Amino acid sequence: MKYTIFPGCLISYRFPEYEKSAKLILQKLEVEFIPVDSFSCCGSQVLESIDDEKMVLLNARNLAIAQELDIGSIITLCGSCTHILKKSLIKLHDNKILKRINKKLRLIGLKFFPKKKIEIIHIAEFLNKKEIFQKFQNLVVKKLEINIAVQNPCMVLRPSSISNLELKDRKIIRNLLTSTGITASSYRYMNRCCGGTMLAFDDSIAKDLGKLRYKELQKSGANILAVGCPNCQLMYSIYQNMLVDDVVPSIFFTQLLGLSIGFSQKDMEIDKNINTEIISNILNNSIKNNG
DSSP states (O other), X not given: OEEEEEOOHHHHHHOHHHHHHHHHHHHHTTOOBOOOSOOOOOOTTHHHHHOHHHHHHHHHHHHHHHHHTTEEEEEEOOHHHHHHHHHHXXXXXXXXXXXXXXXXXXXXXXXXXXXXOXXXXXXXXXXXXXXXXXXXXXXXXXXXXXXXXXXXXXXXXXXXXXXXXXXXXXXXXXXXXXXXXXXXXXXXXXXXXXXXXXXXXXXXXXXXXXXXXXHHHHHHTOSEEEESSHHHHIIIIIIHHHHOSSOOOEEEHHHHHHHHTTOOTTTTTGGGSTTHHHHHHHHHTTEEEOO
């Protein structure tokens, strides 16, 4: 099967360390992926709030481009992108919608083929596939003796009618991290929305939601928060530093996984984080080589 990575616009422009760390992990796992530079924004939040069918059209274009390249699996990094692409894929199996969408795609020389199977899968889901997970385990060379909390990308998990995931799958990021020796604390808001998507609509509500989460995060006893979505990183990195004094620094879970399989902090671009010094000190005091 041919793979590609769908980074989404927020990651490409604000959090390139997430994309880089994910790519390095996949390369070490010998997963070959085709770079695609013509994908567009998925339209999450903004376009989906205005015109649902235009959102489907936008993503039908992305899916059709992948099909032209014989890509069978799109590995996503963003929770919102994951949800929107999966939602659009479901809608494209409605013949009436498909006919209208393909009529418009023909204007740009594209067509979506519903019988040509294509998978949308978040990077955490992909790394939890049995054969991939086992291969990852064999690569672990460093144990990170840190206590983390996890903020799941909520749109990867729900609704189940779109995500096709079960309650047990809420631990997919936690499972990956604890398998490397990391300790995970309980965090009340782990499976709830971080509030980041509200920033586009009501800044004050988003900040209030953030403050509730920062307070609970401080109670968790975690040294670091691990996230799997750029919206979550926006809330827990940039906005947490703006709104509270006692910060629990956040980092993409792929950066922690990369460190555990031998990549350096420079490789994982830890220096891109707003709390670089705090995170580096925690990591420098925590890494032990496996025997």
